Amino acid sequence: MRSMGRESNAENVCPIVETTGVCHILHTLYKQGEMLTSKLQRKLPISPETFYKARNLLEENGLIEVAPTASGKIKPYRLTDKGRKVAEQIDLLSNLSDTKI
Template sequence: MAEQGDAGSLCPMVETTGVCQILYTLYKHGEMLTSKLQRKLPISPETFYKARNILEEHGLIEVVPTASGKIKPYRLTEKGRKIAEQIQFLSTLTRKTD
């Protein structure tokens, strides 16, 4: 069970526009370049980068090392995958009650 401090830090992060969308998109599609990920989401570039930075700071996504080091694909960390699974689960619950 998560400690109260964990839940307290998670709630404001999830309220940030784009955070859940990025998590779910990476969960559904796997590793993606920043440009491709951004194109898949209906949010402004500013909102995208803010949400991406929050996810990185909380250890939910990470840059995938590449040989060139120039392109930066992102992927979920194990922690990010677990949260994305919970988002998907909550989404199914809300659809069942509509």
């Protein structure tokens, strides 16, 4: 039996993950670490508009954040602890889809 807390977390995360581009961003940051917006966007098979919508949604929901830098001029993004947990699940699911049955 699931606890109510787990169900409400799933209800909050599922609509976010269903947004186009979200899984791409999370999985790429999970596999490659923090990355500048321009580099991250170039790696993904989505339009710039879709990318920025997904990135903003992830940031607003605490799944990614701007990593502090010494200069403060460049702004790489990285996963938060919450984002890493979601990305780990996405990675597990992507590995399942690669498995031959």
